[in-house]
Amino acid sequence: MFPRPIQQASTGAQWLYTIALPVALVLWLFPLLGVALTSLRPASDLAQGNYFGMPSGIAWENYVYIFTETPIGQYMLNSLWVTIPTVIGAVGLSLMTGFALAVYGFRANILIFFMFVAGNFVPFQILMVPVRDMTLNLGMYDTWYGLALFHIAFQTGFCTLFMRNFIKALPFELIEAARVEGVAEWRIFWYIVLPLMRPAIAALSVLVFTFIWNDFFWATVLTQGVDSQPITAGLSSLNGQWIAQWHLVSAGSILAALPPVAMFFLMQKHFIAGLTLGAVK
Amino acid sequence: MTQASDTVAVAPVGRSRGRLNQRVIAPWLFLAPGLFMFAVYVLWPILQSITLSLYDWNGLYNQDGEFTGTFIGMGNYAELMVDPAFETSLWNNLKWLVLYMLALPIGLFIAIFLNQTVTGIRLYKSLFFFPFVISQVVVGLMFAWFYAPNFGLFYTMIEWFRNDGAWIIATPFFLLKLLPLAIFVILIGRITFWAARNAPSRAWSNIGFLPIALLLVFAWVMSEGISQYYQSAWTELVASFAGKGIAILADPDLVTYGIIAAGLWPQIAYVMILYLTGLNNVAPDQIEAARLDGAKGWRMLWYVVLPQLRPATFIAVIVTVIGALRSFDLVSIMTNGGPFGSSRILSYYMYEKALSEYGFRMGYGAAIAVVLFAIMMVFISGFIWKMWRDEKER
Numbered sequence: 157m158f159p160r161p162i163q164q165a166s167t168g169a170q171w172l173y174t175i176a177l178p179v180a181l182v183l184w185l186f187p188l189l190g191v192a193l194t195s196l197r198p199a200s201d202l203a204q205g206n207y208f209g210m211p212s213g214i215a216w217e218n219y220v221y222i223f224t225e226t227p228i229g230q231y232m233l234n235s236l237w238v239t240i241p242t243v244i245g246a247v248g249l250s251l252m253t254g255f256a257l258a259v260y261g262f263r264a265n266i267l268i269f270f271m272f273v274a275g276n277f278v279p280f281q282i283l284m285v286p287v288r289d290m291t292l293n294l295g296m297y298d299t300w301y302g303l304a305l306f307h308i309a310f311q312t313g314f315c316t317l318f319m320r321n322f323i324k325a326l327p328f329e330l331i332e333a334a335r336v337e338g339v340a341e342w343r344i345f346w347y348i349v350l351p352l353m354r355p356a357i358a359a360l361s362v363l364v365f366t367f368i369w370n371d372f373f374w375a376t377v378l379t380q381g382v383d384s385q386p387i388t389a390g391l392s393s394l395n396g397q398w399i400a401q402w403h404l405v406s407a408g409s410i411l412a413a414l415p416p417v418a419m420f421f422l423m424q425k426h427f428i429a430g431l432t433l434g435a436v437k
Numbered sequence: 438m439t440q441a442s443d444t445v446a447v448a449p450v451g452r453s454r455g456r457l458n459q460r461v462i463a464p465w466l467f468l469a470p471g472l473f474m475f476a477v478y479v480l481w482p483i484l485q486s487i488t489l490s491l492y493d494w495n496g497l498y499n500q501d502g503e504f505t506g507t508f509i510g511m512g513n514y515a516e517l518m519v520d521p522a523f524e525t526s527l528w529n530n531l532k533w534l535v536l537y538m539l540a541l542p543i544g545l546f547i548a549i550f551l552n553q554t555v556t557g558i559r560l561y562k563s564l565f566f567f568p569f570v571i572s573q574v575v576v577g578l579m580f581a582w583f584y585a586p587n588f589g590l591f592y593t594m595i596e597w598f599r600n601d602g603a604w605i606i607a608t609p610f611f612l613l614k615l616l617p618l619a620i621f622v623i624l625i626g627r628i629t630f631w632a633a634r635n636a637p638s639r640a641w642s643n644i645g646f647l648p649i650a651l652l653l654v655f656a657w658v659m660s661e662g663i664s665q666y667y668q669s670a671w672t673e674l675v676a677s678f679a680g681k682g683i684a685i686l687a688d689p690d691l692v693t694y695g696i697i698a699a700g701l702w703p704q705i706a707y708v709m710i711l712y713l714t715g716l717n718n719v720a721p722d723q724i725e726a727a728r729l730d731g732a733k734g735w736r737m738l739w740y741v742v743l744p745q746l747r748p749a750t751f752i753a754v755i756v757t758v759i760g761a762l763r764s765f766d767l768v769s770i771m772t773n774g775g776p777f778g779s780s781r782i783l784s785y786y787m788y789e790k791a792l793s794e795y796g797f798r799m800g801y802g803a804a805i806a807v808v809l810f811a812i813m814m815v816f817i818s819g820f821i822w823k824m825w826r827d828e829k830e831r
């Protein structure tokens with residue numbers, strides 16, 4: 157193990173480590189903690205210049221305010237409306253493409269696979285004008301499905317990479333045995349491979365959820381109004397209205413950050429398994 | 438394919454034809470929906486953008502629904518060559534790319550710091566990972582608050598350092614100023630020592646007065662002139678720092694660095710998690726063997742651990758490069774490219790040209806996107822090349 161386990165170090169070093177851990181954590185999360193505290197600070201404190209001192213009270217009303225006086229609840233719902241179909245769509249499509257690329261050895265296989273991988277890394281800007289134009293022409297501009305459709309297509313690239321490698325790592329004998337038995341290909345997919353894919357599906361679902369929830373670029377390019385804008389774009393436009401009302405900006409930020417953070421905590425193992433794919437062999 | 442042909446040999450002859458056909462068609466059926474979506478939303482738009490970059494188009498169609506752009510060949514690219522805003526964006530992209538690489542050593546350092554088995558370490562690891570989970574919009578707002586002029590924490594900290602804490606910054610500068618004096622004293626000492634050693638023993642009394650005299654003169658000068666000079670230099674130095682904090686997002690020279698720092702925060706977290714997973718898989722017997730050979734600290738890290746972390750480093754470089762070139766959210770949230778366009782990067786400048794209130798120059802925007810795409814392609818091809826080699830090895 158590297159570095160040498162702290163248990164083997166001197167008592168002094170062990171103490172130092174125990175103290176250094178929380179101190180480092182607080183320093184590391186300083187912007188987050190500061191914003192979390194500001195979100196609970198009464199507006200009057202900020203007006204008096206009390207930014208870092210003891211708050212005069214805990215102001216839950218900041219949160220009440222943004223929920224009642226701004227469309228932030230609607231923005232959150234819009235985000236869900238885009239995110240959940242995208243997760244289902246992208247995972248569903250990539251299960252099939254991943255299966256096709258992992259199990260069948262046809263000629264264009266590797267080419268198609270690399271195309272998915274490469275497409276996953278292109279800058280968004282090169283897609284922007286044509287995708288926006290197409291969405292407008294199809295009458296899907298400023299709708300949740302217009303945004304979700306694009307996300308499904310784009311995320312399929314990353315998901316295919318993940319699924320294909322996952323299926324490749326499964327024992328091929330299973331599929332072979334089924335073929336000897338005369339099981340149809342789609343039944344192999346449905347009854348043999350799919351049940352083994354649960355961990356991969358879980359990992360990708362959390363990852364895609366987080367990516368899409370946090371997306372800002374496409375939200376600004378493909379949506380406009382309160383009825384369809386997701387939380388990231390909504391927060392940005394609210395930020396323009398709340399000039400220097402940092403207690404509101406902070407409350408909005410914390411709210412926007414909550415769902416992915418909750419997702420991460422609930423599904424931590426899967427999340428990290430998804431992100432570190434390929435980091436170890 | 439060998440496995441497949443084995444199966445065919447075993448299967449009943451009468452059915453094998455149909456089965457084989459099924460196995461030729463099946464992959465395409467499985468691929469069709471995903472491939473279709475990907476082609477429509479990713480591949481085709483790339484080609485369209487490249488074509489569009491040769492046109493001058495305001496994004497509109499005429500009444501009959503016809504495209505209204507005019508073909509201008511390389512016109513957009515020619516204009517890019519002399520566009521100062523494009524040059525600024527390109528330079529800023531380079532800054533992003535270079536400084537983002539700091540995420541690697543810092544992420545590795547944090548991963549090593551956290552790679553222990555003490556109670557609660559799992560929670561610490563996930564809390565350290567937090568910044569990556571949060572939307573960049575939120576990260577941007579957090580750092581905007583952190584940098585905010587007059588009350589922001591960063592601003593206040595700088596202000597404190599420049600006034601009450603000035604001695605902390607002044608001390609190293611002051612020591613630097615003392616350097617010539619220190620060198621002078623050391624030289625005198627050296628010379629007297631040398632003179633004393635080389636002088637014939639009888640002549641010692643003749644030479645002995647020199648160092649003493651020099652020392653006396655020096656002590657006098659020190660106490661009177663020089664000490665006063667240095668004292669005033671000290672006061673001057675401390676006073677020279679006095680001033681207000683730095684409004685980093687309003688300063689054209691610093692703004693990009695401020696945004697990059699915000700971007701590094703989640704990026705470091707990502708790299709950290711990659712390295713933590715990598716460290717988990719480092720072969721313990723190799724570490725132990727190296728330890729028996731007396732390797733430790735930096736040498737152990739450099740010669741034993743880092744080579745084993747190669748796959749993690751590779752992925753970390755890729756995601757960091759992509760992250761640096763893709764960044765858009767932070768610039769958009771924190772500065773809108775300002776002040777005076779000094780924090781623009783290609784991705785943002787493209788958006789500004791094609792979609793914002795500054796005009797709808799789709800063709801020009803597409804040309805910027807093509808340049809960004811070309812830069813990115815260099816790295817993407819490297820990645821694909823490596824994957825290709827790995828695939829062949831299997």
